Every structure is written in C-alpha cells, then in structure tokens.
Amino acid sequence: MGGVPIDLECKAPLEGLFAAGKDTSGVHGANCLGGNGVVESTVYGGLAGNVMAASCHDVALGPFPKM
Ligand SMILES: Cc1cc2nc3c(=O)[nH]c(=O)nc-3n(C[C@H](O)[C@H](O)[C@H](O)COP(=O)(O)OP(=O)(O)OC[C@H]3O[C@@H](n4cnc5c(N)ncnc54)[C@H](O)[C@@H]3O)c2cc1C
Structure with a gap:
C-alpha cells in the first residue's frame, strides 16, 4: 500500500x-x-514487465561503459 499512483499499464x-x-x-x-x-x-x-519490455524497443541505448 505504498501509494504510487499507476495507470492501467502500471x-x-x-x-x-x-x-x-x-x-x-x-x-x-x-x-x-x-x-x-x-x-x-x-x-x-507481470503486466508491468510486459509493458516495460515493449517500451524498451524504441529506446536507443548509450555506449556501454568500459571497465
Ligand atoms: C504477515 C503477512 C501475511 C500476508 N498474507 C497474505 C496471504 O495470505 N495472501 C495474500 O495474497 N497476501 C498476503 N499478504 C500480502 C502479500 O504478502 C503482499 O501483498 C505481496 O507479497 C506484495 O508483493 P510485492 O512484490 O508488491 O512486495 P514484496 O513482497 O514486499 O516484495 C518487494 C521486494 O523488494 C525487495 N526490495 C526492497 N527494497 C529493495 C531495494 N532497494 N532493492 C532491491 N530490492 C528491494 C524486498 O526485499 C522484497 O523482496 C500478507 C502480507 C503480510 C505482511
């Protein structure tokens, strides 16, 4: 009951x-x-995971930092 408001896609x-x-x-x-x-x-x-995965498709990833 943390109170973060979410819509139907979390x-x-x-x-x-x-x-x-x-x-x-x-x-x-x-x-x-x-x-x-x-x-x-x-x-x-599960719904949040599905929507998050779908929303990542159009996100360009920056360069991966070298260790
Ligand atoms: C005593 C008790 C009895 C219950 N009995 C029932 C029951 O019989 N039936 C029922 O349906 N529900 C029951 N519930 C409610 C049910 O347990 C919760 O609704 C459910 O577990 C919530 O799941 P959640 O994934 O949202 O949160 P949580 O189960 O609290 O999971 C959150 C997770 O995030 C982790 N975390 C926290 N901070 C961080 C951080 N900074 N970085 C990484 N990880 C972090 C925690 O370690 C935890 O593993 C009961 C709850 C309690 C307290």
Whole structure:
C-alpha cells in the first residue's frame, strides 16, 4: 500500500517509472482484502514487465561503459 499512483499499464506519473503490487495504491485502495495481495502483485507485476519490455524497443541505448 505504498501509494504510487499507476495507470492501467502500471506507468507512474514519473516518465520511465513503473510500479506494481504493494508499492502502488493498487486495486484495493486503502483496504487490501485478505488473500488478494499476492494475486495483485503477480498479475500487475507481470503486466508491468510486459509493458516495460515493449517500451524498451524504441529506446536507443548509450555506449556501454568500459571497465
Ligand atoms: C504477515 C503477512 C501475511 C500476508 N498474507 C497474505 C496471504 O495470505 N495472501 C495474500 O495474497 N497476501 C498476503 N499478504 C500480502 C502479500 O504478502 C503482499 O501483498 C505481496 O507479497 C506484495 O508483493 P510485492 O512484490 O508488491 O512486495 P514484496 O513482497 O514486499 O516484495 C518487494 C521486494 O523488494 C525487495 N526490495 C526492497 N527494497 C529493495 C531495494 N532497494 N532493492 C532491491 N530490492 C528491494 C524486498 O526485499 C522484497 O523482496 C500478507 C502480507 C503480510 C505482511
């Protein structure tokens, strides 16, 4: 119940920030019903991962720093 607001694609208002599960205000609002937490984290965590992966396709990567 961390309160990060997200849209239906788990995007937070800050560009490039995604959130899911307990870090968000979630689908439960201020009262997470017992037994629903893991389901929410699993469903929205997977959705966030899919959207993040898709959103990376058009991002140009900078040079990889040499060690
Ligand atoms: C006592 C208790 C009982 C519960 N019982 C149930 C139940 O029966 N059924 C149910 O559905 N839900 C239950 N829940 C709720 C459920 O556990 C949570 O909703 C769910 O685990 C949230 O998942 P999450 O991935 O959002 O967060 P978390 O499970 O908290 O995962 C966050 C992860 O991020 C890691 N992390 C934190 N900071 C950093 C950092 N800086 N860098 C890298 N990693 C970091 C943490 O170590 C952790 O592994 C229970 C919760 C509690 C506390």
